[in-house]
Amino acid sequence: MSSLAAERELSRSDPSFGGSLVYLLMNLPMGVLAFALLTAFISAGVGTAIVWIGLPILALVILTVRGAARMERARVYALLDRYIDLPYLPLPAAGQSVRWKARLKDGSTWRDLGYFFLLFPLGIVEFVLVTVFWSTSLGLAGLPIYYRFLPGGEYRFPTWENAWFTVDSTVSALPWAALGVLCIALSVALTKALAGTHARLATALLGPTYAQRRRLEDSWGEVHG
Numbered sequence: 001m002s003s004l005a006a007e008r009e010l011s012r013s014d015p016s017f018g019g020s021l022v023y024l025l026m027n028l029p030m031g032v033l034a035f036a037l038l039t040a041f042i043s044a045g046v047g048t049a050i051v052w053i054g055l056p057i058l059a060l061v062i063l064t065v066r067g068a069a070r071m072e073r074a075r076v077y078a079l080l081d082r083y084i085d086l087p088y089l090p091l092p093a094a095g096q097s098v099r100w101k102a103r104l105k106d107g108s109t110w111r112d113l114g115y116f117f118l119l120f121p122l123g124i125v126e127f128v129l130v131t132v133f134w135s136t137s138l139g140l141a142g143l144p145i146y147y148r149f150l151p152g153g154e155y156r157f158p159t160w161e162n163a164w165f166t167v168d169s170t171v172s173a174l175p176w177a178a179l180g181v182l183c184i185a186l187s188v189a190l191t192k193a194l195a196g197t198h199a200r201l202a203t204a205l206l207g208p209t210y211a212q213r214r215r216l217e218d219s220w221g222e223v224h225g
Contacts, residue, residue, distance in 0.1 A: 017188055019079035020195030024126045026075075027198070031123030034068070034116040062103060069112040069206055076206075082199040087111075087208035089215060108212065115205040122201075126194055133187040140180025144173040 015023075038061065045057035066088070073084040087108040091099045103109055147155040147167045155173075156163035167173045 015080040015082070015192055015195045015199060017192055019081070020191045021130070023075070023079040023195055024130050024191065024198070027119060027123035028127040029123075031116075031120035035120035038065075038113070038116060059100070062109060065112050065116060066103075066109060068116065072115070072202065073206055076199055076202050080195055080199045082203060084203050084207040085213070087206070087212050089212070108206075108208070111205045115202065118201075118205075122198065126198065129194065130187075130191060133183070133190055137180050137183035137187045140176050141184060143167055143176050143180065144170050147173055 041057055041061050045054040045061060048054035049058065070086070073086070076082050076084060088106060089102070091102050143155060147153070151160075154166055154168035156166050167176065
């Protein structure tokens with residue numbers, strides 16, 4: 001690990017709540033978009049590769065994925081305060097065929113691709129957990145305010161016909177509001193924990209492995225030596 005990378009690792013802090021919430025809510029639409037585009041273009045490229053038309057399509061997918069991975073590293077840093085080093089070795093100063101072989105042999109290219117395929121199912125899980133916890137927490141905490149505006153001026157759970165409990169006064173709503181405040185605290189912790197876990201996954205897939213880091217440091221030493 002370079003001294004700069006080590007300094008960044010030591011100074012790294014837990015993600016903020018606001019950044020974590022925005023990041024997690026963004027993951028589902030970004031995951032849907034990435035999954036749709038990747039499956040469409042990879043299917044088209046593989047299906048037409050036999051007549052060579054698919055090879056430029058697949059090459060475009062590789063370049064796009066590597067570019068999108070750079071943007072994702074920037075998004076992780078901006079919202080989660082987690083810096084991810086670039087894992088790519090410098091391309092050889094040779095012809096395009098040699099440079100493309102280097103891209104295809106680079107494990108980072110395929111880890112980038114795997115990350116964007118995983119972003120879709122992960123985005124679903126994260127979005128469901130965040131929305132369910134926060135809607136429940138805020139619904140309970142705000143019950144003393146909005147129950148009077150519901151039909152009949154009362155709140156019945158789980159259904160109107162078969163109510164397990166009924167809230168029809170501020171006093172009866174206060175215990176549920178207290179539970180909502182507790183759930184809000186748990187939701188904050190859950191949001192930051194989910195974002196931190198995703199940041200670690202992003203670091204593992206989008207950052208350099210130990211072997212790649214050593215090769216990068218060796219290449220930097222050759223350049224500056």
